[in-house]
Amino acid sequence: MRITAVIMAGGKGERFWPRSRTHLPKQFLSLTADRETMIQKTVGRLKGIAEPEDIFIVTNKMYADLVSEQLPFIPKENVLLEPCGRNTAPCIALAAAVIEKKYGEETIMLVLPSDHLIRYEEMYADTLRQAVAVAESGQRLVTIGITPAYPETGYGYIQFGRDSDLGMHGVYKVKRFVEKPDIDTAKEYLASRKYLWNSGMFVWKTGTILENMEKFMPEVYSTACNIAEHFGQEDFEAVLSEKYENMPSESVDFGIMEKADEIYTIPGSFGWDDVGNWLAVERINSTNDLGNYVEGDVITIGTEHSTICGGKRLIAAVGIENIIVVDTDDAILICAKDHTQDVKKVIENLKICNRAALL
Amino acid sequence: MRITAVIMAGGKGERFWPRSRTHLPKQFLSLTADRETMIQKTVGRLKGIAEPEDIFIVTNKMYADLVSEQLPFIPKENVLLEPCGRNTAPCIALAAAVIEKKYGEETIMLVLPSDHLIRYEEMYADTLRQAVAVAESGQRLVTIGITPAYPETGYGYIQFGRDSDLGMHGVYKVKRFVEKPDIDTAKEYLASRKYLWNSGMFVWKTGTILENMEKFMPEVYSTACNIAEHFGQEDFEAVLSEKYENMPSESVDFGIMEKADEIYTIPGSFGWDDVGNWLAVERINSTNDLGNYVEGDVITIGTEHSTICGGKRLIAAVGIENIIVVDTDDAILICAKDHTQDVKKVIENLKICNRAALL
Numbered sequence: 043m044r045i046t047a048v049i050m051a052g053g054k055g056e057r058f059w060p061r062s063r064t065h066l067p068k069q070f071l072s073l074t075a076d077r078e079t080m081i082q083k084t085v086g087r088l089k090g091i092a093e094p095e096d097i098f099i100v101t102n103k104m105y106a107d108l109v110s111e112q113l114p115f116i117p118k119e120n121v122l123l124e125p126c127g128r129n130t131a132p133c134i135a136l137a138a139a140v141i142e143k144k145y146g147e148e149t150i151m152l153v154l155p156s157d158h159l160i161r162y163e164e165m166y167a168d169t170l171r172q173a174v175a176v177a178e179s180g181q182r183l184v185t186i187g188i189t190p191a192y193p194e195t196g197y198g199y200i201q202f203g204r205d206s207d208l209g210m211h212g213v214y215k216v217k218r219f220v221e222k223p224d225i226d227t228a229k230e231y232l233a234s235r236k237y238l239w240n241s242g243m244f245v246w247k248t249g250t251i252l253e254n255m256e257k258f259m260p261e262v263y264s265t266a267c268n269i270a271e272h273f274g275q276e277d278f279e280a281v282l283s284e285k286y287e288n289m290p291s292e293s294v295d296f297g298i299m300e301k302a303d304e305i306y307t308i309p310g311s312f313g314w315d316d317v318g319n320w321l322a323v324e325r326i327n328s329t330n331d332l333g334n335y336v337e338g339d340v341i342t343i344g345t346e347h348s349t350i351c352g353g354k355r356l357i358a359a360v361g362i363e364n365i366i367v368v369d370t371d372d373a374i375l376i377c378a379k380d381h382t383q384d385v386k387k388v389i390e391n392l393k394i395c396n397r398a399a400l401l
Numbered sequence: 402m403r404i405t406a407v408i409m410a411g412g413k414g415e416r417f418w419p420r421s422r423t424h425l426p427k428q429f430l431s432l433t434a435d436r437e438t439m440i441q442k443t444v445g446r447l448k449g450i451a452e453p454e455d456i457f458i459v460t461n462k463m464y465a466d467l468v469s470e471q472l473p474f475i476p477k478e479n480v481l482l483e484p485c486g487r488n489t490a491p492c493i494a495l496a497a498a499v500i501e502k503k504y505g506e507e508t509i510m511l512v513l514p515s516d517h518l519i520r521y522e523e524m525y526a527d528t529l530r531q532a533v534a535v536a537e538s539g540q541r542l543v544t545i546g547i548t549p550a551y552p553e554t555g556y557g558y559i560q561f562g563r564d565s566d567l568g569m570h571g572v573y574k575v576k577r578f579v580e581k582p583d584i585d586t587a588k589e590y591l592a593s594r595k596y597l598w599n600s601g602m603f604v605w606k607t608g609t610i611l612e613n614m615e616k617f618m619p620e621v622y623s624t625a626c627n628i629a630e631h632f633g634q635e636d637f638e639a640v641l642s643e644k645y646e647n648m649p650s651e652s653v654d655f656g657i658m659e660k661a662d663e664i665y666t667i668p669g670s671f672g673w674d675d676v677g678n679w680l681a682v683e684r685i686n687s688t689n690d691l692g693n694y695v696e697g698d699v700i701t702i703g704t705e706h707s708t709i710c711g712g713k714r715l716i717a718a719v720g721i722e723n724i725i726v727v728d729t730d731d732a733i734l735i736c737a738k739d740h741t742q743d744v745k746k747v748i749e750n751l752k753i754c755n756r757a758a759l760l
Contacts, residue, residue: 060717343746344737356732356759358419358747361740362724367733373715374728376735378703381720387702388717400715 048137051101051156057319060373069156131297132289139270147249161313173245187238187307193228198240216305407496410460410515419732428515490656491648498629506608520672532604546597546666552587557599575664
């Protein structure tokens, strides 16, 4: 069965300000020493799983040039340009309808975020292959779960049954999807050993997801099919641009996964990181003896456990601890590690002050 | 009696890196919100005391242009250009010899550092006038002392006798000058109430200081007189440039004040600040409700007791406390307040790495 991949790349990634901007969100940034961008890594990990001509990118119109610059080998028609963000359900419905039109309903679809990081790529590939096997075996929705390491309140969770009725090793039946919990609930989930983190990675056949879309999100389904009718034609972009706005903004988790049956999960143990904010940079790179991650022209004196991302200027860090410094041509962020969630307040302020050039 | 002033402006001021540089030391920087530079303030404070044509600047050759830019009203011949730094004794000897040549030995000389700050300028002027009166009344060396506020180990101290034999109110006889003490000694000095800080401001007649120079530093004296012979002549700069290097490097405190008799001190209570490092900036400016001093384009979120001096870029400070941030075109300093003494280590590193452009 043909394996296609849909990379969801429409996110704004405000939490990596000042490196990420409206015109350059996180998925198009390099946050690792190897200088590859997040989306390049995401696509690179599919080597041996999906061919470049079978990789589809759904992103905002604004990022069309970034996609063609960073992923020049992806066919232009595979880049689906949203006129506006409508969360994951419309994005997935559109991609599924397009892929079904191109390859038929018996086509595997890997649905992947564009801005996560995977440490153990071989294990990741093995997990995807196993998910493909489950998806191929019937009208099944497969989601990749992540074994929780701590009671995170920023992710959705998946409750799983300990035994799968499929008889396949390492595959579990999903009992339910739950949204981001409060801290006490997250602690219960962790203690119960019956929950996984929802990584937002899904595997299914186009026919399976579209059937579920028709059932649970009929409006999204029909709009997606209407748009996909024009795929490969000259007016596709115009039709997409016109009709996509009418889609409701909804996540696939809420719109489909919380309602559908026959959902399976495969717990991934491949070193997943959602790279949620600047704190992640020291996790996904290596730190020195003093616990610092440093890039660019940086002098540190008596500085520990800090992340310093230099730009074109020298940064001299003297006596600081647990601080994140990010320099760019027009803005510098200096942020205490325990205040990374407040970077969005800087962005709010810039919006209020109409300082679009800095957003 | 004519009152002249000698502003000593040869210092390097490395502690204000990255704003201060080899080609732009602290005395030529503005560190206050009014945008006046330290040396402009120093000269400005002499209004009503010394006329511009009677103000002399001793500085390094390198800073000749800075002096003429910042103090265009000072006659060019009053700017004495050292080919190299030789501490305060040769600098003062030269200025004294030049002024004596121009105006005779019965001329008052105020000797003032160029990079200190005075909060109460009227009281300062009154103190100087009183010092002038003492200096005029005989062959007396007068120094302005500062009532210590805490056991500072970075200043020299002046031990004074409680009663002056002059019978002038507020004037005390100096028992001895002492160099920078260790912390225990500084605490003893403070507790004894018999010591003042040595501010490095002196008042005397040219004849008085030159007499003492001849007695205690005959070599410095004769070189200074030899150079001053040429003052007002075409070859003055060349002679100064050639002979000044032969001077020994010595402070007036060690070379004269610790040895001479007839020294008096007037305790100043005019809000003196030596503006010794970046910590001073919040003292000499006003801080906001959160204890921050901020200049330039700065957004603060959850930031307290910090000093943030912006340059051309936006600085976003999130969740930081007790941090000093200084941005310039080619370097940014981020320094914990309790590590300001380590800024010099940055400079050492830059020297070792031959990064002259940043020094």
